[in-house]
Amino acid sequence: MHVANLLLLQLGASGLAMAEGLESPDSSEPWTLSTVYTADLLRNARGGLAVGNAYLDNLDVSLEVDGERAFGVPGLQLFAYGLYNNTARFSEELSGDAMTASNIDAPRAVRLYEAWADWTFGASDASMRFGLYDLNSEFDTTKARSLFMNSTFGVGHELGQTGRNGPSIFPSTSLALRMAFKPADDWALLVAAFDGVPNDPERPSQTRIRIGGGDGALLITELQRHGSRLTKLAAGAWHYTEQLERIDDTLLGSPLPRKDASSGAYVLADLAVWQDPLDTDRRVEAFARVGVASDGVNEFDGSAQLGIIVRQPFGGSADESLGFAVATARTGEPYRRAQRTLGAPIEDAEAVIEVTYRRALLPWLTVQPDIQYILNPGADRSLRNALVFGLRVEFAAEWAR
Numbered sequence: 001m002h003v004a005n006l007l008l009l010q011l012g013a014s015g016l017a018m019a020e021g022l023e024s025p026d027s028s029e030p031w032t033l034s035t036v037y038t039a040d041l042l043r044n045a046r047g048g049l050a051v052g053n054a055y056l057d058n059l060d061v062s063l064e065v066d067g068e069r070a071f072g073v074p075g076l077q078l079f080a081y082g083l084y085n086n087t088a089r090f091s092e093e094l095s096g097d098a099m100t101a102s103n104i105d106a107p108r109a110v111r112l113y114e115a116w117a118d119w120t121f122g123a124s125d126a127s128m129r130f131g132l133y134d135l136n137s138e139f140d141t142t143k144a145r146s147l148f149m150n151s152t153f154g155v156g157h158e159l160g161q162t163g164r165n166g167p168s169i170f171p172s173t174s175l176a177l178r179m180a181f182k183p184a185d186d187w188a189l190l191v192a193a194f195d196g197v198p199n200d201p202e203r204p205s206q207t208r209i210r211i212g213g214g215d216g217a218l219l220i221t222e223l224q225r226h227g228s229r230l231t232k233l234a235a236g237a238w239h240y241t242e243q244l245e246r247i248d249d250t251l252l253g254s255p256l257p258r259k260d261a262s263s264g265a266y267v268l269a270d271l272a273v274w275q276d277p278l279d280t281d282r283r284v285e286a287f288a289r290v291g292v293a294s295d296g297v298n299e300f301d302g303s304a305q306l307g308i309i310v311r312q313p314f315g316g317s318a319d320e321s322l323g324f325a326v327a328t329a330r331t332g333e334p335y336r337r338a339q340r341t342l343g344a345p346i347e348d349a350e351a352v353i354e355v356t357y358r359r360a361l362l363p364w365l366t367v368q369p370d371i372q373y374i375l376n377p378g379a380d381r382s383l384r385n386a387l388v389f390g391l392r393v394e395f396a397a398e399w400a401r
């Protein structure tokens with residue numbers, strides 16, 4: 001999950017809010033402007049492509065408008081979100097991993113990231129959203145996983161790798177129509193259709209809205225259940241309407257590459273393991289996720305995650321979390337077979353172990369030291385396991401009027 005999706009979970013996720021019985025931020029003001037500046041200081045201490053350091057940064061600016069307070073239109077919410085990233089590429093140049101060690105690692109750009117309108121109707125039992133929209137703000141996301149810095153703990157890698165320019169996630173989003181329903185208490189159903197190719201693959205730093213040209217659509221649905229102990233249980237499925245070139249034919253340079261479908265599914269869960277009866281903020285959470293994808297057109301055909309988080313681990317009043325998580329992404333057989341034919345055999349999987357600690361020092365300042373041990377970076381047998389040390393610093397501000 002991109003770091004600013006923490007903000008989207010709070011401000012924009014109407015479908016999730018319906019299921020959890022949550023409401024929009026408690027503010028009497030119709031306009032809310034939020035900014036988050038995130039800086040990652042990263043060092044690949046050994047292994048991977050090269051030993052070295054990188055400075056990654058990300059600036060998010062978002063504007064939320066309550067349509068009823070601003071314009072007298074009940075159920076209307078407007079949201080606009082722009083971002084900036086510098087040009088450093090840590091995983092591409094140093095650690096060499098496919099799952100991407102930092103979830104703000106992206107090409108240099110200033111872009112409009114989201115711009116949508118959401119209308120809630122039917123006594124708040126349904127909502128419709130249309131515009132530039134980040135799939136991972138509501139689909140394949142949980143609050144527990146959002147603690148970690150590695151990108152695979154946002155959207156699962158088997159989904160995040162798909163399409164001609166990725167699905168509609170950080171750093172490129174596409175035009176979408178999303179419907180959310182509440183069929184019963186504690187249940188929510190999300191359904192969405194996205195332009196199948198976000199932006200322009202040849203110009204990744206730009207924001208372009210282009211419908212047609214053989215893009216097709218990405219269709220996705222997710223059924224969610226929320227509770228007190230099993231805080232979230234969800235199952236999702238997705239499919240690209242346009243077929244893609246097979247990964248083995250592309251690698252082997254076939255003059256007439258075959259095409260195949262790209263589809264997949266995932267299940268995920270967040271679990272409340274323990275809570276201090278004297279301090280509800282002090283608790284232990286766990287999460288698990290597994291997903292699969294078509295191996296004919298994708299390098300990786302599955303991924304799995306498992307993690308545990310301790311909130312307020314040291315019993316203080318500060319907002320703090322300590323987390324441990326592991327994830328693995330499995331390479332598909334056609335991809336492995338093609339690499340063997342080329343004389344460059346690869347490993348069956350890449351894996352990462354991450355330990356992280358996040359603490360709010362001030363209402364506007366948060367720090368997060370992080371350690372990742374990456375096994376088989378990029379599933380490349382020529383690369384040693386990578387050891388990555390990181391420090392994330394976030395500055396946040398909000399204005400309402």
